[in-house]
Amino acid sequence: MRILAIETSCDETAAAVVSGPPPVIESGVVASQIDLHKKYGGVFPELASRAHTETIIPVIEEALEKADRNIDSIDAIAVTVGPGLIGSLLVGVNAAKALAFATEKPLIPVNHLEGHIYANFIDHPDAKFPILALTVAGGHTQLVLMKKHLSYHVIGKTRDDSAGEAFDKVAKLLGLGYPGGQIIERVAREGDEKRYDFPRGMMARSTRAQGHPEQGRRVGEGYDFSFSGLKTAVLYQTQKMSQDEIKKATPDLVASFQQAVVDVLVAKTIQAAREFHPRSIFLSGGVAANTLLRETLGMKVKQEFPDTLFVMPELLYCTDNAAMIGVAAVYRHKASAGGIASWEEVEADPNATLEPVTVAK
Numbered sequence: 001m002r003i004l005a006i007e008t009s010c011d012e013t014a015a016a017v018v019s020g021p022p023p024v025i026e027s028g029v030v031a032s033q034i035d036l037h038k039k040y041g042g043v044f045p046e047l048a049s050r051a052h053t054e055t056i057i058p059v060i061e062e063a064l065e066k067a068d069r070n071i072d073s074i075d076a077i078a079v080t081v082g083p084g085l086i087g088s089l090l091v092g093v094n095a096a097k098a099l100a101f102a103t104e105k106p107l108i109p110v111n112h113l114e115g116h117i118y119a120n121f122i123d124h125p126d127a128k129f130p131i132l133a134l135t136v137a138g139g140h141t142q143l144v145l146m147k148k149h150l151s152y153h154v155i156g157k158t159r160d161d162s163a164g165e166a167f168d169k170v171a172k173l174l175g176l177g178y179p180g181g182q183i184i185e186r187v188a189r190e191g192d193e194k195r196y197d198f199p200r201g202m203m204a205r206s207t208r209a210q211g212h213p214e215q216g217r218r219v220g221e222g223y224d225f226s227f228s229g230l231k232t233a234v235l236y237q238t239q240k241m242s243q244d245e246i247k248k249a250t251p252d253l254v255a256s257f258q259q260a261v262v263d264v265l266v267a268k269t270i271q272a273a274r275e276f277h278p279r280s281i282f283l284s285g286g287v288a289a290n291t292l293l294r295e296t297l298g299m300k301v302k303q304e305f306p307d308t309l310f311v312m313p314e315l316l317y318c319t320d321n322a323a324m325i326g327v328a329a330v331y332r333h334k335a336s337a338g339g340i341a342s343w344e345e346v347e348a349d350p351n352a353t354l355e356p357v358t359v360a361k
């Protein structure tokens with residue numbers, strides 16, 4: 001099975017050729033729009049959509065060329081249907097539909113968060129279930145339990161900002177630029193992470209809940225995240241300081257912020273692992289590129305669950321890409337889990353949740 005995958009949910013125009021399972025990435029092309037959005041300090045949706053329209057065809061052509069394939073040797077087209085920005089999603093979905101129609105090939109709709117999780121199967125196709133997957137992206141932060149392929153039980157998600165969003169907003173607030181994650185990681189290297197004790201959102205509640213099961217705690221309760229308080233705490237801290245003080249303290253501010261985010265993500269994942277006993281733990285999403293998160297979670301899993309496989313994608317498969325969409329599609333095709341559709345049935349869904357992707361009626 002060989003799939004041409006397309007991803008345009010946010011600000012990267014991406015295409016890849018993936019075969020399998022087990023998944024083999026034959027090619028992957030990602031055209032980033034970072035330079036376009038930089039001056040706005042975040043993604044400007046209309047510009048994103050226009051840029052996708054301009055780059056989608058060349059990106060698809062390049063992915064086929066790099067894989068040394070022409071469209072005839074492709075068995076199916078896959079595309080991200082959501083969640084994401086509607087104007088961005090529509091470009092990829094319509095390109096995929098047109099291609100599927102013209103070539104009479106099946107079209108496989110893929111959920112973007114499912115794609116992030118499936119990036120882990122590139123190097124570990126034999127990972128054992130149940131899998132506990134922490135996905136930390138720009139738009140979403142989720143803890144998901146998978147008992148088998150393509151089956152998702154969301155046990156925790158963010159109640160407000162995602163972790164990636166917090167990175168981006170704190171970077172913006174400190175005038176560090178966009179996108180925030182990588183910049184904060186770089187600046188934090190020079191800083192003291194113990195200087196500011198920023199709040200660890202929703203940790204107290206879940207710790208309490210865990211200590212007193214008689215209080216009527218439901219299974220899975222306590223795994224939600226909240227990062228907006230942390231972002232606000234950084235803002236309040238800077239409001240007490242002069243511009244000069246902020247400038248001097250920026251490495252300490254971002255190092256302390258980064259530490260707080262990582263502490264929460266790691267604590268919740270470990271807490272969930274204690275409850276659900278996964279045989280594999282997956283980390284994914286753009287924030288999974290963060291070295292402190294990768295190292296801290298990896299170390300804690302090794303310490304506490306030495307028999308559990310801990311997996312995270314290579315950096316290029318953490319941030320948005322189409323290879324991960326192709327990998328999920330390869331498994332969807334194998335299982336035909338409602339995932340194989342004719343082009344007429346596939347629609348963009350900006351609010352798609354991580355339930356099995358259903359096709360429009």
Ligand code: KG4
Pocket residue numbers: 010136137138139140163164165167168179180181182185285286287288289290291318319320
């Ligand atoms: O998965 P992704 O590329 O897009 C979405 O699905 O949203 O994630 C993008 C997010 C951004 O918020 C970005 O700041 C964050 O991932 N990010 C990082 C790092 N690299 C990207 N956050 C922390 N550390 C990094 N090294």
Ligand code: ZN
Pocket residue numbers: 112116137138285286319320
């Ligand atoms: Zn993403």
